[in-house]
Amino acid sequence: MYTNRTNISSNTAGQDKGLPAPFRLWRWCLILCGPGLLAWGLSSCQSQPPVTDRLPDYYQKEGFTSSNTYQAHVHVIASNQADAIRDASPRARERVLDLMLKEPSLHYWISQYGKERLKKLIQSNGSAVYAVMEEEDNWVVVYQVYQKGLWDQLRKIQ
Known part of the structure; x- marks a missing residue:
């Protein structure tokens, strides 16, 4: 039925x-x-504040922070701060080089020789200055290149 x-x-x-x-x-x-x-x-x-809240104000900016200092941020996965800094350094050098080549105040075209000079400058004067844990095993590393007269020196590289 x-x-x-x-x-x-x-x-x-x-x-x-x-x-x-x-x-x-x-x-x-x-x-x-x-x-x-x-x-x-x-x-x-919302329980985790964003990384920009954890970084001090003077580390938040990327690019030229003064005429002597250029900085960039790199995100890495590591178990502790020492590993984060070690793993971030090669990637940070590449990132700083890319950002410097895109810097609008520098020459728009830099030769291969000029790029090699930039790499040597970054290698010799760059260092990781600050690392903060974003989440578990995720770190933000601040990498700075510091040299007296860096701005003027970069303007001369062609």
């Missing part, structure tokens, strides 16, 4: 007619638990 579901359902609002019981149950779970889950998800995302 076949029974029509619309005749069996006795919903006063008329919105559940024809829906199987599992769908009605899930809908009520979402209505009742959804706001709580959303609030929990948003609060767990």
Whole structure:
């Protein structure tokens, strides 16, 4: 004997007619638990402050911080601060070189010889000066190139 579901359902609002019981149950779970889950998800995302809040103000900028100092940030995965600095140094040198080559105040075209001079300058005068843990095993390392008259020296490289 076949029974029509619309005749069996006795919903006063008329919105559940024809829906199987599992769908009605899930809908009520979402209505009742959804706001709580959303609030929990948003609060767990905001528990970690962004990296820029953890870095001191004088380390947040990338590029020329003075006429003698150029700095860049590198993100690495490491278990401790010493490993983070060791692993970040080669990548930081490449990043500093790329940023210097894109610097609008320097020559727009630098020869291969000029690039080699920049690499030597970065290698000899660059160092990791600050490392902060962003999340577990994720580090932000600040790499600086410091030399008296760095700005003027870079303007002369062609």
